[in-house]
Amino acid sequence: MTADRYNARDAEPRWQKFWDTREIFATKNDDPRPKYYVLEMFPYPSGRIHMGHVRNYTMGDVVARYKRAKGFNVLHPMGWDAFGLPAENAAMERKINPGTWTQQNIAAMKAQLKSMGLSLDWRREIATCDPEYYKHQQRMFLDFLKAGLVERKQSKVNWDPIDQTVLANEQVIDGRGWRSGAVVEQRELTQWFFKITAYAQDLLDALHRLERWPDKVRTMQKNWIGRSEGLLVRFALDPKTTPAGEDELEIYTTRPDTLFGAKFMALSPDHPLAAAVAKKNPALAAFIAECKRMGVAQEVIDKAEKLGFDTGIKAVHPFDPSWKLPVYVANFILMDYGTGAIFGCPAHDQRDLDFVNKYGLGNTPVVCPPDVDPKTFIITGTAYEGDGRMINSRFLDGMTIAQAKEEVARRLEKETRGNRPVAQRQVNFRLRDWGISRQRYWGCPIPIIHCAKCGVVPVPIKDLPVKLPVDVDFDRPGNPLDRHATWKHVACPQCGGPATRETDTMDTFVDSSWYFARFTDPWDEDTPTDRKVVDHWLPVDQYIGGIEHAILHLLYSRFFTRAMKATGHAGIDEPFAGLFTQGMVVHETYRAADGSWVAPNEVDIAGSDDDRRATLKAGGAPVEIGPIEKMSKSKRNTVDPDDIIQTYGADTARWFMLSDSPPERDVNWTERGVQGAWRFTQRLWRLVGDAAERSAPPSRPAEFSAPALALRKAAHGALAKVSDAIEKLHFNVAVAHIYEFAGLLQGTLSEAQTGRRAPDVDWAIREAADILVQLFNPMMPHLAEECWKVLGHQTAIAEAAWPTVEPALLIEDTVTLPVQVNGRRRAEVTVARDATNEDIQAAVLKLDAVQKALEGKAPKKVIIVPHRIVNVVA
RNA sequence: GCGGGCGUGGCGAAAUGGUAGACGCAAGGGACUUAAAAUCCCUCGGCGCGAAAGCGCUGUGCCGGUUCGAGUCCGGCCGCCCGCACCA
Numbered sequence: 015m016t017a018d019r020y021n022a023r024d025a026e027p028r029w030q031k032f033w034d035t036r037e038i039f040a041t042k043n044d045d046p047r048p049k050y051y052v053l054e055m056f057p058y059p060s061g062r063i064h065m066g067h068v069r070n071y072t073m074g075d076v077v078a079r080y081k082r083a084k085g086f087n088v089l090h091p092m093g094w095d096a097f098g099l100p101a102e103n104a105a106m107e108r109k110i111n112p113g114t115w116t117q118q119n120i121a122a123m124k125a126q127l128k129s130m131g132l133s134l135d136w137r138r139e140i141a142t143c144d145p146e147y148y149k150h151q152q153r154m155f156l157d158f159l160k161a162g163l164v165e166r167k168q169s170k171v172n173w174d175p176i177d178q179t180v181l182a183n184e185q186v187i188d189g190r191g192w193r194s195g196a197v198v199e200q201r202e203l204t205q206w207f208f209k210i211t212a213y214a215q216d217l218l219d220a221l222h223r224l225e226r227w228p229d230k231v232r233t234m235q236k237n238w239i240g241r242s243e244g245l246l247v248r249f250a251l252d253p254k255t256t257p258a259g260e261d262e263l264e265i266y267t268t269r270p271d272t273l274f275g276a277k278f279m280a281l282s283p284d285h286p287l288a289a290a291v292a293k294k295n296p297a298l299a300a301f302i303a304e305c306k307r308m309g310v311a312q313e314v315i316d317k318a319e320k321l322g323f324d325t326g327i328k329a330v331h332p333f334d335p336s337w338k339l340p341v342y343v344a345n346f347i348l349m350d351y352g353t354g355a356i357f358g359c360p361a362h363d364q365r366d367l368d369f370v371n372k373y374g375l376g377n378t379p380v381v382c383p384p385d386v387d388p389k390t391f392i393i394t395g396t397a398y399e400g401d402g403r404m405i406n407s408r409f410l411d412g413m414t415i416a417q418a419k420e421e422v423a424r425r426l427e428k429e430t431r432g433n434r435p436v437a438q439r440q441v442n443f444r445l446r447d448w449g450i451s452r453q454r455y456w457g458c459p460i461p462i463i464h465c466a467k468c469g470v471v472p473v474p475i476k477d478l479p480v481k482l483p484v485d486v487d488f489d490r491p492g493n494p495l496d497r498h499a500t501w502k503h504v505a506c507p508q509c510g511g512p513a514t515r516e517t518d519t520m521d522t523f524v525d526s527s528w529y530f531a532r533f534t535d536p537w538d539e540d541t542p543t544d545r546k547v548v549d550h551w552l553p554v555d556q557y558i559g560g561i562e563h564a565i566l567h568l569l570y571s572r573f574f575t576r577a578m579k580a581t582g583h584a585g586i587d588e589p590f591a592g593l594f595t596q597g598m599v600v601h602e603t604y605r606a607a608d609g610s611w612v613a614p615n616e617v618d619i620a621g622s623d624d625d626r627r628a629t630l631k632a633g634g635a636p637v638e639i640g641p642i643e644k645m646s647k648s649k650r651n652t653v654d655p656d657d658i659i660q661t662y663g664a665d666t667a668r669w670f671m672l673s674d675s676p677p678e679r680d681v682n683w684t685e686r687g688v689q690g691a692w693r694f695t696q697r698l699w700r701l702v703g704d705a706a707e708r709s710a711p712p713s714r715p716a717e718f719s720a721p722a723l724a725l726r727k728a729a730h731g732a733l734a735k736v737s738d739a740i741e742k743l744h745f746n747v748a749v750a751h752i753y754e755f756a757g758l759l760q761g762t763l764s765e766a767q768t769g770r771r772a773p774d775v776d777w778a779i780r781e782a783a784d785i786l787v788q789l790f791n792p793m794m795p796h797l798a799e800e801c802w803k804v805l806g807h808q809t810a811i812a813e814a815a816w817p818t819v820e821p822a823l824l825i826e827d828t829v830t831l832p833v834q835v836n837g838r839r840r841a842e843v844t845v846a847r848d849a850t851n852e853d854i855q856a857a858v859l860k861l862d863a864v865q866k867a868l869e870g871k872a873p874k875k876v877i878i879v880p881h882r883i884v885n886v887v888a
Numbered sequence: 889g890c891g892g893g894c895g896u897g898g899c900g901a902a903a904u905g906g907u908a909g910a911c912g913c914a915a916g917g918g919a920c921u922u923a924a925a926a927u928c929c930c931u932c933g934g935c936g937c938g939a940a941a942g943c944g945c946u947g948u949g950c951c952g953g954u955u956c957g958a959g960u961c962c963g964g965c966c967g968c969c970c971g972c973a974c975c976a
Contacts, residue, residue: 230971233892237972244976267976280976320974346974364889365974399889444975564971592952673912674900682900690913693926747902750911757911764928832907836955839907862922877956883906887956 020699022663023291026796030131038812039133041089042770043535046061050086051551052078053530055559055567056093059119059141060100065599065645065671065683066560068655072668072793073596073677073745074481074558075132079792080740082133083816089551090129091533092134094120096143097522101456101721105488112456113484116143126655130664132793133812138188138536142525143456144553147532149479150542152461156472158208159583165207166470169449170284170350173201178492179453180205194491200306205451206460206518210573214239214443216587226592228678231564236564240444244268245423245438246353249279252338257290262431263329263341266352266442270426271358271418276475277370279329279341279357280322284349287341291325298323298343305345314554315357320369321345330355332436333408344369352442364397371395380407381415388871448570450521453493455486457519465506465513474507479516493517526567528573530589542583549585559588563593594743597669597680601651603640606629611650612637615657619685642682653683665794666692672745672793693796694753701756702801704763705783708776715774721814722778729782730754730823736789739814745793754788759786780805788817833858834885835867843884858884 033039054074057067078090094116101112108115120141127134140147160162180203182201210217217240221232247270249263281288283305290643292299301323307382324341331337338497339357346365347356350563358366360377370377381402384389388405388573404410410418426437451460459480461473474482483501486494489764490809495501495517506513528542534551571589576583604612628637645652658667670691675681718726739748758781762775783805791798791811802811825845831854833841841863845854855876860866868888875887 052933230892234971237891240972240975242975269976346976348975351975358976363976365976368974442975444972553965561970676901679894679900682911683898686899686913696926746900747911750902753911830907834906834957834959837955842907875956877906879906879957883957884954885906 018700018799020696020797022665022695022796023660025800026129026131026659026664028496029796029799030128032153032810033131033133033812034136035130036810037137038810039090039135039221040137041087041091041135043550045087047085047087048701049551050081050556051089051530051554052119052556053089053091053533053554053558055557055563056095056526056529057236058095058098058100058121059116059123061119061122063123063655065125065653068130069599069671069677069681070126070131070558070560070596071130072671073594073743074525074556075744075795076672076740076745076851077132077556077558078133078796079812080816082812083788083791084816085419085594085815088133089533090132090134091138091140091535092132092136093138093140093529094123094142095522095526096120096141097457097519099454099456102454102488105456105641108871109488112485113143113482113485116141116456118759122752128670129659130654136845140529140532140536142522142529145479147529148458150481150532151458151528152473152478152521153475154581154583155520155527156260156461156475157583157882158577159472161577161581163209163212163577163580165209165447166204166558167207168201168202168204169207171203171205172450173203175199180451203451205449206462206516206520207447207449208573208577210570211443211445211449213576214241214445215441215502216426216576217445220572220588221352224588224591224593228593231561231568231595234564235569236278238445238569242268242442242444244352244442245270245419245426246440246749247332247357247436248431249329249332249339249357250340250431252330255326255328255561257294257316259288262304263287263355264353265355265357267357269359269362269419270422270437271404271407271410271413271415272362272380273331273333273357273422274410275359275361275378275712276331276339276357276421277360277366277375277377278370278373279355279467279593280344280347281325281341282347282349282354283343283345285343285347287327287355288325288343291343292562295325298325302343305343319373320365322369322373324373332429340375341673342373350446351444356407358741360397360877362399362634367393367395367397378406380405380410385842395595410642433598437554448521448573450524451518451849452521453496454519455482455488455494457522458525459495460516460518460520462516463506465509465511467511468506468508468513469504471508471513477507482621487815490683490702495519495847523566523570524574527570528649530557530571531575531578531584534774537739543578545582547584552584552586553589553591558591558594558596559596560598564613568593584602594671594677596677597675598644599683600642600680601653601683602643603649603651605640606639608632611648613650614653614685633844640770644680644786645683658688662688662692662798663695665797666695669738669790669793673749674746676746679744685811694756695794695872697760698756698801700784701760701763702783702804705779705806706806707773708779710777710780711773712765717770718774718778719767719834721762722772722774725759725775726820727823727826728758729778729785731815732789733785734819734824737819740792748789749793750784751795755782755789756786759783785817788814789812829881831882833861834883835864836888837885838867838869847881854878854884858886 034304052074054070078088082088096116101116104110104115105112174194174196176196210391218241221236236525244267246264246266251261253261255659256700283302288302292302305482307671325341325343327341328338329341348626358369360370361379362381379391379393382405383398383402401415404413404418410421423439427435459481459482461478463471463473464473483498486498488494498801502515502517504513504515531543531548531552535541535547539546575584575589576587579587603615606612616631620627626639628639630637643649670688674687732751735751736748787798787801798811828844829847830842830844832839833843841861843857845857871888873886873888878886
């Protein structure tokens with residue numbers, strides 16, 4: 015006999031302990047079975063897990079448990095992305111050491127993850143703030159440096175003068191530091207860079223091979239890399255108008271075909287030629303200063319008007335020495351794309367058109383759209399950027415854009431000035447090198463020593479790790495490493511003289527760019543990876559995480575894996591063979607009368623769906639129900655996973671996360687939905703209990719009666735469908751099939767209750783119950799273990815093999831086909847499975863409904879799709 | 889502006905070009921109960937006919953097209969969401 019109610023609070027910790035002590039989820043590297051590596055993006059240890067984590071890790075766990083049952087040696091590890099700014103903020107606010115704060119958070123979140131019943135190999139746990147982890151990262155930094163993949167160079171950065179740190183673009187809001195509120199300055203700083211651009215073409219090309227990645231992510235990366243093919247053109251400058259030493263201007267264009275529509279040239283305010291002219295022209299110097307002050311914030315750019323300043327310089331058209339173009343400095347030209355200079359063709363570029371309309375430079379259309387008379391084609395407020403034939407372009411007239419591009423390139427490549435061709439073809443990328451220097455404490459120290467005599471000296475590998483000092487203070491802004499009394503002062507490894515450490519630390523995205531490789535052998539003390547082991551496990555077969563990492567983390571990891579290959583730390587290019595990006599967890603919002611946000615657990619909801627009313631639990635004041643939005647602290651519409659697990663159990667939370675929406679879409683967390691999931695766990699428990707009371711014959715019956723056979727067919731059909739859905743990560747579909755099958759088994763049980771008990775039916779019921787429990791085991795593992803035991807199994811279901819479909823049971827003797835007449839469904843016909851088309855046609859034409867629909871006409875054609883449909887065409 | 893995705897009942901959603909709405913939620917009706925909860929059964933896109941079983945028409949944002957057959961493929965609109973963006 016089983017208890018009436020399933021008690022998750024009792025069962026879940028018990029089974030978690032069981033799995034733990036038996037080390038059921040400990041993965042061996044030398045296991046001979048085929049490998050399967052499933053990974054969810056590891057969390058930042060903020061202190062508490064949130065529902066997004068629950069969704070992410072539940073999906074991964076379903077895959078892990080399913081693949082394990084299917085006979086794979088599954089690697090399913092977990093760790094902590096443990097460096098980052100929040101720890102420093104906590105240090106400042108609460109006077110607690112960032113390391114201590116992080117460790118406390120890890121302990122708390124690990125307990126929460128354990129309460130979810132995830133099938134993780136915790137022996138492989140890593141934290142990126144652990145010197146045992148980051149020493150290997152420092153080692154790879156040095157190897158990358160030796161391989162020419164790391165570079166130190168000056169670059170323009172956002173500098174917060176109050177916090178005295180570099181800010182990422184995302185941390186600059188309306189031109190001000192997000193924390194200090196100070197107006198951010200543009201500074202030239204010397205920084206460390208990973209040369210991701212060295213792999214720009216390869217990172218782009220390989221996207222085509224990532225077939226199990228969402229198209230969306232591939233497209234985003236493609237756009238981010240931003241390849242363009244164009245022409246570098248050297249324009250001669252009219253010496254009469256140009257400062258000494260400057261005789262030409264090189265520009266980059268993807269539209270050399272529009273060269274005869276040129277009206278002006280434009281330089282970036284950061285262009286050296288602009289600086290040269292500004293030396294003798296205070297008005298230009300002032301203009302350039304104004305442009306730089308505008309900054310890079312998105313808001314500013316959106317609103318900024320196109321502004322220019324005429325330098326007085328004239329450039330000579332490459333096809334016509336008598337054609338002179340004015341050279342402007344313009345605020346919309348970026349120094350770090352192409353050459354920082356352009357020629358402007360206003361008729362076919364909106365920005366250029368806006369510019370000439372402001373400065374009265376006019377425009378000449380050179381590409382005429384199809385079906386438009388060139389004589390009447392004029393451009394006024396909107397540039398024409400489409401296809402067409404060349405006009406007003408001398409020798410290009412009549413050509414297509416592609417032909418014209420080619421013709422211009424061919425001619426200018428042949429022409430020379432000063433022994434060099436006037437133009438050359440060039441591929442350009444939008445992608446920039448990855449600046450990894452951060453003026454922060456809580457990150458991986460960059461293992462470099464600066465010596466006045468020897469310059470930049472790598473820390474010898476034997477001296478790794480360069481550990482972070484623990485005795486730091488956060489009472490002032492700025493980098494505590496820089497002002498630490500002793501830490502940075504060291505002897506130069508080369509000359510032994512006094513030297514200082516690099517006090518910048520690495521961007522935390524470096525930490526997460528190789529953790530998936532470290533999981534394969536986290537015990538290796540000497541090297542970042544064991545080549546045999548890492549090449550066995552990688553690539554990750556299924557990676558699961560949020561879309562917010564579509565570019566940064568996923569692109570950095572792709573680069574890092576290539577760099578690891580180049581330096582012998584791995585043998586592959588692509589780290590993630592399969593990628594799945596899950597949707598967010600969203601929830602209704604609530605607002606009190608005074609406009610303040612109210613949390614879901616402070617609200618009572620009454621009324622039906624179309625007339626729902628919310629009131630405060632405390633006091634009963636009315637609450638306004640707002641739109642459904644992403645769970646966030648600011649809107650207070652979060653639900654605490656601990657509360658849900660306490661109230662309903664982890665299995666219920668997991669089930670609901672999977673059941674309601676397709677995994678890539680947002681899921682709306684509702685109390686009703688969770689209750690529905692909870693009721694289903696209880697229903698399964700009762701159902702399995704009832705089934706367990708059937709004493710199945712010890713051996714399989716030789717023959718099955720119709721009801722037994724029907725149940726067996728349903729069980730094996732469900733098995734096939736659920737397996738297929740899990741393979742495709744269609745968890746909501748898998749859940750639906752389980753609901754359906756559970757309902758059917760329940761129906762059979764209550765029918766069998768009233769009738770005479772038959773051994774073959776009982777046998778089929780026991781088989782069906784076993785299959786049912788196996789099917790929901792990946793989603794609700796604790797309940798499954800408990801049910802498995804009730805069904806009399808001696809071993810854990812976590813170690814049971816996935817059941818095998820009996821293919822014969824999926825084949826019906828007869829099939830029922832819908833019959834259409836002229837595409838409208840009129841009847842159905844049941845025929846033998848192997849009936850010939852002639853038989854089917856004869857049977858169909860005999861049907862009254864068909865004859866009626868034909869209205870005496872003879873059928874022209876009868877289309878029979880085997881086992882699918884019949885369509886009679888009259 | 890460029891790129892990508894989506895649009896199906898009251899709601900979340902299913903549906904290799906082949907019976908649209910599986911499954912769940914909500915709702916309505918019934919059984920059980922002193923009552924409630926829980927549980928079980930039935931109904932559930934719209935319109936119409938019928939006492940009922942059932943039958944007919946209509947229906948997947950809008951307009952066209954391809955096809956024996958379109959939620960699905962193609963073209964054009966409309967709407968929503970997401971990403972990128974003075975990238976020459």
